[in-house]
Amino acid sequence: MxxxxxxxxxxxxxxxxxxxxxxxxxxxxxATPPPPSLKVSELKKQxxxxxxxxxxxxxxxxxxxxxxxxAGFVQEVYVEEGQKIKKGQPLFKLETxxxxxxxxxxxxxxxxxxxxxxxxxxxxxxxxxxxxxxxTAKAQLAQAQANYQSVASNIGYSRITSPVDGYIGEIPFKxxxxxxxxxxxxxxxxxxxxxxRAYFSMNEKELLKxxxxxxxxxxxxxxxxxxxQVSLIMIxxxxxxxxxxxxxxxxxxxxxxxxxxxxxxFDNKNNLLSSGSTGxxxxxxxxxxxxxIPQTATVDLQGKKLVYVVKDDNTVTTMPLDIIxxxxxxxxxxxxxxxxxxxxxxxxxxxxxGMTISPxx
Numbered sequence: 001m002x003x004x005x006x007x008x009x010x011x012x013x014x015x016x017x018x019x020x021x022x023x024x025x026x027x028x029x030x031a032t033p034p035p036p037s038l039k040v041s042e043l044k045k046q047x048x049x050x051x052x053x054x055x056x057x058x059x060x061x062x063x064x065x066x067x068x069x070x071a072g073f074v075q076e077v078y079v080e081e082g083q084k085i086k087k088g089q090p091l092f093k094l095e096t097x098x099x100x101x102x103x104x105x106x107x108x109x110x111x112x113x114x115x116x117x118x119x120x121x122x123x124x125x126x127x128x129x130x131x132x133x134x135x136t137a138k139a140q141l142a143q144a145q146a147n148y149q150s151v152a153s154n155i156g157y158s159r160i161t162s163p164v165d166g167y168i169g170e171i172p173f174k175x176x177x178x179x180x181x182x183x184x185x186x187x188x189x190x191x192x193x194x195x196x197r198a199y200f201s202m203n204e205k206e207l208l209k210x211x212x213x214x215x216x217x218x219x220x221x222x223x224x225x226x227x228x229q230v231s232l233i234m235i236x237x238x239x240x241x242x243x244x245x246x247x248x249x250x251x252x253x254x255x256x257x258x259x260x261x262x263x264x265x266f267d268n269k270n271n272l273l274s275s276g277s278t279g280x281x282x283x284x285x286x287x288x289x290x291x292x293i294p295q296t297a298t299v300d301l302q303g304k305k306l307v308y309v310v311k312d313d314n315t316v317t318t319m320p321l322d323i324i325x326x327x328x329x330x331x332x333x334x335x336x337x338x339x340x341x342x343x344x345x346x347x348x349x350x351x352x353x354g355m356t357i358s359p360x361x
Contacts, residue, residue: 039345040310040359043337045289050327051282052209053233054200056264060191060275062164066091068187069157071180074173083168085190091168092187094158094179106148113141166192196266196273198232198244200281201259209325210249210262213285222249230264233280234273242267246283285325287332293321295330297345305331308344308351315356316344 072094079091120134169189173179179187202210215226229243244266253260264281266273298305298321305323308316323331342359344351351357 035314035356035358036347036350037358037360038347040342040357040361041345042361043291043339043341043343045291045339048287048290048292048327048332050285050287050325050332051231052206052285054202054206054262054281054283056198056200056232056279056281058196058198058273058275058277058279060166060193061195061197062166062190062192063275064162064164064166064190064192065186066160066162066188066190067183068092068094068160068179068181070094070154071178072096072158074175074177074179077171077175079168079171079188081168081171081188085162085166085168087162087165089162090159091162092160094160096155096158102151102154106144106151109144110141110148113137113144117141160187162190164190164192165194166190191275193268193271193273193275196268196275197247198264198266198279198281199261200264201257201261203259204253207249207251207253207260209285210283224248228284228286230284231282232264232266232273233282235277235279239282240266240273240279244281287324287334290324290332290334291337292327292329293331293333293343294345297343297348298331299348308348310342310344310357310359313356314359315354316351317353 074092075095076093077091078093079085079089085091116137117134120129120137123129124131124134167190169191171188172185173187211222213228214222217223224246227246229245232240232242232244234240244264246262247265248263250261293307297307299308299318300306301318305321306318307321309319310316319336321331321333322336324334325332344357344359
């Protein structure tokens, strides 16, 4: 009977075990957690292009202010504001009535002086008067002729023509207005915008960076002919279709502002760009055989940027970055790493030197 009871108890225990399962074994105290799985990447050398942007103001190839050389009333205005004109085309005509009167008086003085010279010549030849009187008369004739030429030139200045091809700007003085060379503003401005010049400023550090990136000639001087093409971002945010070239870099730094002025030229055959417009100049700088380090892969330590490098045994160690420049995504370095070096891309703020990770490429 006792044996049967023991067998019955064992059978009941087995039945309960099969119904409810066995209780899992608790982990041993102090077990090491698995290493964190973090994304990593191998560094590869690339030819990277970085664009620096500078605010710019556009000017026409020529902006010529038209001023009157003589005073007078505006008698005729031959052009309209915004009109395209050619070199030598008439723009304004000033009233010349007073000038004509002055010219007639000057011409009369020339005639009188000429008569005097003609009268004295035979008297000198006959020895009746001295040579000095004749020379004095000739001098007075020359003075009268000079006065007449001056007045005649002023009459010519009353007809104002364009010195260049271009477009007429604002015309503040209309027909009947009194104008002179002492006015506070010109009659108008003729702007040649077949080519526009984009002026921009850069600080001393930016100038040094641009000089280093510019191609050099045999004399180790910046070769403007081989300067990289630049882009223009117009005021609407769109990029201008035509590329431009850097045409001038003023290497004399302004002691007051600490900056220098540079210029890039753009063709404007379609007349899309206007003198006085603003925008941004994008200048490319190419770094050959460089690495781009994502910003998320870096940590800051005492003002320096560091990355975590993965060793063969999957432990990590920090390495400083020798940063050349920054990009929208991170930093560019050219040295300090061998190609193929593996760096950690995420979770770097929680890492420490010597930690082991599970790299995920």
